[in-house]
Amino acid sequence: MPVSGRPPYDEGNIFARILRGEIPSRKVHEDEYALAFHDIAPQAAVHVLVIPKGPYVSVADFSVGAPPEAIAGFWRAVAETARKLGLEDAGFRVLTNMGHDAGQEVPHFHVHIFGGQPLGPMLAGRGPGA
Numbered sequence: 001m002p003v004s005g006r007p008p009y010d011e012g013n014i015f016a017r018i019l020r021g022e023i024p025s026r027k028v029h030e031d032e033y034a035l036a037f038h039d040i041a042p043q044a045a046v047h048v049l050v051i052p053k054g055p056y057v058s059v060a061d062f063s064v065g066a067p068p069e070a071i072a073g074f075w076r077a078v079a080e081t082a083r084k085l086g087l088e089d090a091g092f093r094v095l096t097n098m099g100h101d102a103g104q105e106v107p108h109f110h111v112h113i114f115g116g117q118p119l120g121p122m123l124a125g126r127g128p129g130a
């Protein structure tokens with residue numbers, strides 16, 4: 001952990017490359033704070049990722065390290081993305097994975113928006129050892 005207390009950010013991660021336009025994505029929404037695009041391997045009828053434009057590795061890093069206007073802008077972009085996808089009436093799920101136990105694959109903070117179908121129970125297992 002660096003002196004600042006924040007984890008190091010890998011500029012080569014796949015979402016950093018998408019933000020720089022080096023890798024294409026199917027964009028849903030973009031503003032000064034965030035980019036939203038369809039997941040390459042959707043796990044629901046609608047599965048979209050929303051990422052902040054700043055270099056934050058996780059929800060904890062973003063929440064501690066980002067300025068308040070970036071945090072507000074990010075969550076407004078999440079809501080605007082769901083609105084553009086037409087999910088507001090039926091509902092949707094927002095999920096973020098952080099670290100090993102959650103299975104975070106890409107070390108750039110992102111939330112998943114799932115919708116377009118009934119989503120079932122929140123977790124596959126329902127408790128320790130399930």
Ligand code: 5GP
Nearest residue numbers: 014025037038039040041097103104105106
């Ligand atoms: P995590 O497990 O880190 O919460 O989720 C990472 C997500 O990124 C996965 O759902 C995975 O399918 C998605 N993903 C990985 N690489 C790419 C890519 O190159 N493009 C897009 N659009 N999604 C990706």
